[in-house]
Amino acid sequence: MSLKENLEKLRDNGLQDIANSNEEQVLNDIRVKLLGKKGPITDALKSMKDLSAEERPKIGAIANQIKKELTEAIAKRQVELVQLVIQEKVKKETIDVTLPSRQTKKTGTQHILNQIIEDIEDLFIGLGYQVISGPEVEEDKYNFEKMNIPKDHPARDMQDTFYIDDELLMRTHTSPQQARTMEQHDFSKGPLKMISPGKVYRRDTDDATHSHQFHQIEGLVVDENITMADLKGTLEVLVRHVFGEDRKIRFRPSYFPFTEPSVEVDITCFACGGDGCRICKQTGWIEVLGAGLVHPNVLRNSGIDPEVYSGFAFGVGPDRFAMLKYGVEDIRNFYSNDVRFLEQFKGEEA
Numbered sequence: 001m002s003l004k005e006n007l008e009k010l011r012d013n014g015l016q017d018i019a020n021s022n023e024e025q026v027l028n029d030i031r032v033k034l035l036g037k038k039g040p041i042t043d044a045l046k047s048m049k050d051l052s053a054e055e056r057p058k059i060g061a062i063a064n065q066i067k068k069e070l071t072e073a074i075a076k077r078q079v080e081l082v083q084l085v086i087q088e089k090v091k092k093e094t095i096d097v098t099l100p101s102r103q104t105k106k107t108g109t110q111h112i113l114n115q116i117i118e119d120i121e122d123l124f125i126g127l128g129y130q131v132i133s134g135p136e137v138e139e140d141k142y143n144f145e146k147m148n149i150p151k152d153h154p155a156r157d158m159q160d161t162f163y164i165d166d167e168l169l170m171r172t173h174t175s176p177q178q179a180r181t182m183e184q185h186d187f188s189k190g191p192l193k194m195i196s197p198g199k200v201y202r203r204d205t206d207d208a209t210h211s212h213q214f215h216q217i218e219g220l221v222v223d224e225n226i227t228m229a230d231l232k233g234t235l236e237v238l239v240r241h242v243f244g245e246d247r248k249i250r251f252r253p254s255y256f257p258f259t260e261p262s263v264e265v266d267i268t269c270f271a272c273g274g275d276g277c278r279i280c281k282q283t284g285w286i287e288v289l290g291a292g293l294v295h296p297n298v299l300r301n302s303g304i305d306p307e308v309y310s311g312f313a314f315g316v317g318p319d320r321f322a323m324l325k326y327g328v329e330d331i332r333n334f335y336s337n338d339v340r341f342l343e344q345f346k347g348e349e350a
């Protein structure tokens, strides 16, 4: 093989190696091997002294040309490799903005009791009721006396509470809101229709079904000619909304000092449909709330003439509703704020 052919082969292989190199270190080794002091090009240039004067410039030109080509190819590949490294890095670090974010903070959820209360509020607002809240520290006068429970009335025993002083107490029910709203109402503007949700307090020993603080939603309608039929129709709408469209209700006679007649309201069991099961204790019925027609004394105590007006009232326990609806066996779960319990009700919001 002539020197020229040798050089050309060297160039072809060299270019091939340069193109195949995929790391800067490898490329550098190739550069040293091809163009270094002990490399073949240097050798070739050194050996030119043995050539004829005629051949020398030709081979010299070829050798220099090849040296130049290889040097340029190496420089070009060098730039490519740098780019390649950058591209790889960019590819690895690409942020996919469509990915869901990593959850570092937990989002909370509305408390299940507030969900139930707001759901019932929405229902009654749709029926034309006002939603009114009242004081939790209440006067004896409103909590008991105006509700037809005079001092020393035995019914007070059922609702023992926390007294601030002789005349001030933590309200035992939301019924004082009846007297408060009746006193304020102007019948020339239409009937009184209100619900009043809130916390109430009793001096109960806390157990699975009792808590010293729980919730009620009072309901009150006062107008001319309000009857038990109005009460029944309204409660039917309520229980069907909360417990399902197939629910039937029944009234059982009961006693509250502030209603006459008074009733306990049962619904057909939502678990078995009325056949009898564990939840309804085999009776097919579940007691859900107390209600009645507003006692004439209560109307009178708030300046309303019972000869002209009548009304119905009911008291709902949202805690009890939630326990029944979701099978919660211990009321204290609502108040102990264990996130594992509470987050089960994520997304129940209407």
Ligand code: PHE
Pocket (backbone or CB within 6 Å): 172, 173, 174, 175, 219, 256, 259, 290, 291, 292, 313, 314, 315, 316
């Ligand atoms: N206030 C009664 C209670 O706490 C419930 C109730 C309200 C009953 C309105 C009748 C009418 O037990």
